Amino acid sequence: MVNIDEEPKDTRIERHASWAELFFDLVAVAGVAALAHVLGSEPDAAALGLYTLLFLALWLSWTTFMLYGNVAAGQTRVLRLMVGMFGLGVMAASVPGVAHTVLGHGGDTLALDVFAIAYIATRVYGSKSWQRGAVLLDFPVVQYSLGLLPWFASLWAGEHWKLALWAAGIGLDLLLILVLSGSRILQRIQSYLTAPERTRRRSRSGVRPDGMGPVIHGVSADPAHLSERLGLFVIIVLGESVVQVVAAASEARYDIGLLATAIASFALLAGMFGLSVVFGYAGLPHLRAGRIPIRAALGLHCLVTGVVATVAVPLSLVVGHGSDPLSEQGRWLLCGAVAAYFTLGVVTGVASHGSDLPRTISRVVTGIAAPLLLGLLATPVSGRMLVVYLALIVLAHLWFERRPWPR
Template identity: 45%
Template sequence: MNEVSPAIPVSGEERHASWLELFFDLVAVAGVAQIAHLLHGEPGAGDLGLYVLLFLAFWTAWICFTLYGNVAGERTHTRTVLAAMFGMAVMAAAVPGVHAGEDGQARALALAYVVVRSLASGTWRHRREILVDWPAAQMSLGVIPWIVSLWAEEPARYWLWALGIALDLYVTFTVSARDIIESRRAHDRREETRSRRREAVLPVSVAAPDADHLSERLGLFVIIVLGEGVAQVIEAASEAPWNRRLYGLAAAAFFLLVALWSLSFRHGYAGVPYLTARSLPARAALPLHCFVSGCLAALAAGLGAAAEHLETLPDSTRWLLCASLAGYFLLTGVAAPRQLVGARRRLLLSVVLPCAAVPLLIAGFGAGLGTVAVVWLLVAVTLWPTFYESRRTGHREPDARPGT
């Protein structure tokens, strides 16, 4: 019977993202930009659903290899990561075609996703390690519907993709470490019987991620998303007439993104507001990071669309902007510290709920407001947590540091 031994982290100097990892994150820039463009113009429910589906798929592929590089460290196989980069680049390039209903691009995206996920699960089998914090990275249950979708037509393929993402979430939240270990042992016994080997199989170890390094990688992803907000406004502004409305919107968008940066890093951890190191298990913290990033990317798309409608916002764009910010703040309630019940209740009542409710009120009753006024109101909402905290504590916050 195989022995399971915990992986012992090697002491040494603090790790930072390698050049290979930073190169890999550049694919995230392309992917987030392509997916955010799904919400340009006046997005409908179908556009929003496709955005959510593709963002979850892209983030899942990215986190699988982020965790692999985190655990493997200097033993990361460069060719495997580069192959995954190519697959994710294909996924990003296929997004516009998927949005346009092109079967060829949709099948290319699904095939690239299957290849990337297969590469990820293969790395863990070869390393003889079990990643209990994110079992979906090494289990292929969620990939099966994507394989079936290669022969499906629209809209059935989209439902299959959604099923695959749902299965990954199911595995993440329900499969225990014991289940994974027993599954690996059963697989090894079958292999021994099939090959009639008598020699002992190498022991399986439990992978222990480097929390500080992972926090830095997660924070870099959020920085990429916020940077996409800047890029969206710049792209739209370069094609719009430069007048007082554009100046006002550009300033408001800049202050909004800066305020979100401050909340995510000066008042948060790994890019998630009010999250602290090790306050949540990785199985909860990683999906939280995904959903927060998704809200920020949708907000970035909304800012780009706002620059195209400088007088008044279409209802769908106003709802996109406001609902994205409301979702961002609602998710901070999940990350709020649980050690002090009174402090958490105060944070929820004084910060989270007002900052989530006011954008929804603007979305529902702000049809008569100008575009610039709407964005400045969102700036005021986003600045409220910092103002509240400074009034309550009476001291200035420390400067932001990457990965904290």
């Protein structure tokens, strides 16, 4: 007989992120700051692809330990979190070297191997953190290492093959996120352990004379604690974006134009904070609690944080050269990131509010179409004015979010 217990959600006591978890989350600052080196001053398709690949690797590693702390609660081992934090730190420290090697066409692949080894070690160590016999029903991919096989192979491959194998490994993990179901995994384990031939073999071996098989636990994430951790991660990413803008401003010539650019940049980031945290849920804009599954919320959170982190790079370029138009790549990176942010907001808004057609149309027109038109038509516009226009769009959404919509 196999005992499968899913912890009832209504018996949980509300809790908040611990000091150790908050300390662990700060490693996101180092990771986001390092990723700025990937996009650089002239972001192209290769840089954007590498940025996406490295961000997903960092996010998956962070998510593995975040969910472990969420489920383990008071039994979370602080030392385990610190080891995971060190692994993420090594990954973040090697990002500039990876960017230089891949995008600068250097011959030294040591940074790539360091990043790969740190990623493999962090994911394997994190996947072993779970209590024996526990299966995470909401996001089981963090407990399995199938997606790491291409990363192992990359240690003996050439530079270009390394990146292809990394992408294959990340792609496999993303596929597993879509197809793996914790409930189905439990059912298959139950069928396997309770099969007649399996039961006869246990009886002949003399093991467990009481007839009981191993105890398999189905565990679920704590929704309230999870939303807090996801929201904190978005706040940390936004804070690092502010830091990058401040650093760029410290090297620019002080004048009225710099002040205007700084205000517009801060308003844009603060508006995203308001939409994601104040008027959102789990760091996702326009979302309401309990409207989408945890697996979907985690996937959308990955996309939102990646987009928010991207915005900081063109904003820093504008602060440094506000009176000049952005390059075509920089303009599309900024406008495309804002449009992508609102696209994700439309998805979460539809999930939260159902068929609220006027609200959805308004968000599509002002949040998606307007930034894309700016990216297409604002070629002669200075970077400063482009940021002002985008900040006004974000603040307008924030203003209308505060006002009740007519029914």
